Structures are given as structure tokens and as C-alpha cells.
Amino acid sequence: MHVLGIETSCDETGVALYQEGGGIVWEDLYSQVDLHRPYAGVVPELASRDHVRRLAPLLRGLLEQAPEPDVVAYTAGPGLIGALLVGAALAEGYGAARGIPTLGVNHLEAHLLAPLMTAEGPDFPFLGLLVSGGHTLIVGAYALGDYRVLGTTLDDAAGEAFDKSASLLGLDYPGGPALARLAASGRPGKFHLPRPLLGRPGYDFSFSGLKTALLYAARELEPEDESARADLAREFEEAVVEVLTVKAERALDQGGFSRLVVAGGVAANRRLHASIQDMARRRGVQAWFPSPGLCTDNGAMVAYAGWRRFRAGEWCGSGEVRARWPLGESRFTHGGGE
Ligand code: KG4
Numbered sequence: 001m002h003v004l005g006i007e008t009s010c011d012e013t014g015v016a017l018y019q020e021g022g023g024i025v026w027e028d029l030y031s032q033v034d035l036h037r038p039y040a041g042v043v044p045e046l047a048s049r050d051h052v053r054r055l056a057p058l059l060r061g062l063l064e065q066a067p068e069p070d071v072v073a074y075t076a077g078p079g080l081i082g083a084l085l086v087g088a089a090l091a092e093g094y095g096a097a098r099g100i101p102t103l104g105v106n107h108l109e110a111h112l113l114a115p116l117m118t119a120e121g122p123d124f125p126f127l128g129l130l131v132s133g134g135h136t137l138i139v140g141a142y143a144l145g146d147y148r149v150l151g152t153t154l155d156d157a158a159g160e161a162f163d164k165s166a167s168l169l170g171l172d173y174p175g176g177p178a179l180a181r182l183a184a185s186g187r188p189g190k191f192h193l194p195r196p197l198l199g200r201p202g203y204d205f206s207f208s209g210l211k212t213a214l215l216y217a218a219r220e221l222e223p224e225d226e227s228a229r230a231d232l233a234r235e236f237e238e239a240v241v242e243v244l245t246v247k248a249e250r251a252l253d254q255g256g257f258s259r260l261v262v263a264g265g266v267a268a269n270r271r272l273h274a275s276i277q278d279m280a281r282r283r284g285v286q287a288w289f290p291s292p293g294l295c296t297d298n299g300a301m302v303a304y305a306g307w308r309r310f311r312a313g314e315w316c317g318s319g320e321v322r323a324r325w326p327l328g329e330s331r332f333t334h335g336g337g338e
């Protein structure tokens with residue numbers, strides 16, 4: 001059995017084919033990052049239009065060169081409503097034309113399940129730390145579709161904080177990876193930024209105050225002082241990484257989990273990787289990170305999540321999409337675009 005996965009929730013157009021028992025056998029991705037760079041953020045209307053332009057050729061390439069799909073899975077939310085609709089329309093159209101089942105996949109679930117795709121991947125139950133441009137969640141994942149959100153961000157997502165702070169430091173969009181590169185040459189302890197909500201019980205996050213603190217510190221920098229900019233980037237990165245690591249450790253402890261899955265674009269961050277692995281080793285817990293290409297948005301994770309859902313008896317594609325679709329609401333029962 002082959003499951004086609006289509007991802008169009010934000011600014012990447014992704015297609016992939018997952019073969020039962022064989023893994024991903026085809027994958028293609030188009031990133032709109034150059035399109036949105038002049039605006040320093042994703043412009044929803046431009047994103048939708050570009051998905052219209054890019055998705056059909058990507059899909060054609062797959063259909064010409066890979067085995068025929070038996071099921072079509074597409075991201076049905078959460079995400080940009082217009083962008084989601086492009087993927088849903090093409091997926092449903094293709095499914096109807098071929099007379100094969102379709103299903104709408106939750107983008108957050110797809111991120112979380114990505115590390116389960118490999119033979120060495122974890123099984124349920126696990127604690128999930130999902131850190132992306134749009135989301136920051138700590139989730140107890142007990143079984144497929146049985147998720148409990150333990151904490152979330154009260155304002156900016158972790159990746160969003162990286163991107164906005166990078167922009168304040170004069171770095172190009174999308175700033176997360178650029179800030180991490182700059183931080184690599186920074187010295188520790190040269191600045192002090194807050195660790196928001198670190199001392200507060202629970203698993204919620206807040207990153208907007210950290211970004212404001214960075215703004216004030218950045219204003220004091222001499223324009224030519226590259227090394228101070230790197231020091232500040234380093235402190236920002238350390239603050240985010242510390243908060244994420246400590247909250248994940250607390251949730252592991254209190255929830256009694258022995259497995260941790262870190263997913264989403266920020267999971268590609270090296271310092272986060274090192275800090276989480278270090279904490280996991282100390283606690284005797286195993287931690288999984290998807291490979292870098294599977295951390296950011298892609299079609300492969302959608303194909304895989306679609307396959308898991310299909311095997312669990314779901315094929316409920318309706319073409320409906322949801323801008324908001326909380327992970328806890330695992331089935332697509334509250335339909336309707338929002
Ligand atoms: O998962 P993703 O592709 O998109 C969403 O679903 O939101 O995540 C993209 C986010 C961006 O904010 C980007 O700056 C961040 O992940 N990111 C990073 C790194 N690589 C990507 N943040 C910090 N360090 C990185 N190495």
C-alpha cells in the first residue's frame with residue numbers, strides 16, 4: 001500500500017509517498033521562503049497563490065515517477081486557511097478521480113509522529129515537545145489519537161521568537177537558522193536575558209518578553225560590534241533552550257514518561273538538541289529528534305501520519321480544513337473552516 005501525503009499549511013509545498021513496510025519512496029518539496037523574505041514573514045494570500053502554482057507540478061512529478069497511491073492524505077489544519085484549501089482541493093480532486101480514499105491529517109500530529117517513521121523510532125507512550133514557527137506545545141502522547149496537551153505558549157511560538165529576534169539583530173528571514181549560526185560564535189554569559197515562566201509551575205511558555213528584552217539589549221549595541229551581536233544571539237538561544245529543556249524535564253518527571261520526542265522546525269537547533277540529549281542521558285530517558293529535513297514542514301510526515309490513521313480505520317476526507325485544530329481533538333469531528 002502507498003499513501004500520498006500533501007502538505008500546504010504554511011509556506012512549504014510538500015508531496016511524498018509512503019510505502020507500507022518500505023518507508024518514504026518519493027519526496028519533493030518547494031519552499032516559498034524567497035517569496036516571503038521581502039515581507040519578513042509569511043503573507044497568507046501570497047502563500048495560497050504560490051501553492052496553486054507549485055503543487056500540481058510537484059504532484060505530477062510524483063505520479064509520473066513513483067508507484068500509484070492507494071490513499072491520499074493531506075494536511076487539513078491547523079494552518080493558513082487559503083493555503084490548506086489548495087492542498088485539500090487537489091487531494092480530494094485526485095482521490096475522487098481515482099476513486100481512492102482520502103483523509104485530512106492534523107499538521108501537529110504529523111510533526112509529532114515524524115520520528116516514529118524509522119525502525120529505531122519510539123513507540124507510544126511518549127512525551128512530545130513540539131516547537132515550530134507556529135506552535136509550542138508539550139504533549140502527553142499515549143496512543144494514536146490519544147493526546148493530552150500539558151502546556152503551550154501564552155504568546156509567541158518558539159520559532160516565531162527566533163525569527164523575530166533574528167530580525168531585531170538585523171538577520172535575514174527566516175531568522176531561526178541564521179540566529180543559531182550567529183550564536184555559534186557568541187560567548188556565553190556576556191548578556192543576561194530572562195527565562196520567562198521558568199520558576200512557575202506547569203508547562204506553559206512565554207517568549208514575547210524575552211524578545212523585548214533582546215530588543216532593549218540590541219539597541220545598546222555599537223553598530224559595528226559583530227562579536228557583541230553574536231554574544232547576544234548566544235544568550236537568546238541559551239534562554240530559549242534552557243526554558244524548553246527545563247519544562248520538558250519537569251513534564252517527563254511528573255508524567256512518568258521514559259521517552260521524549262522533539263519535533264517541529266526548532267528541533268533542528270543544535271544547542272537544543274545537545275541540551276535535551278544531555279538532560280535525557282542524566283535522567284535515563286531516551287530522546288528522539290527527526291532528521292533535519294523532517295523537522296520543518298514536509299510531505300513525508302503527512303504521508304506517514306495518513307498511513308497510521310488509515311490503518312487505524314480512518315478515511316474521512318471531506319475537503320474541509322481548519323485554521324485551528326487543537327491536537328487534543330484528534331478526529332476531524334468539529335469540521336468547518338474557521
Ligand atoms: O515546523 P516549521 O517548518 O513550521 C511551522 O509549522 O511553523 O518550523 C519553522 C520554524 C521557523 O520559525 C524557523 O526559524 C525555525 O523553525 N527553525 C529554527 C532552526 N531551524 C528552523 N529555529 C532555531 N534554530 C534552528 N536551527
Ligand code: ZN
Nearest residue numbers: 111132296297
Ligand atoms: Zn509545521
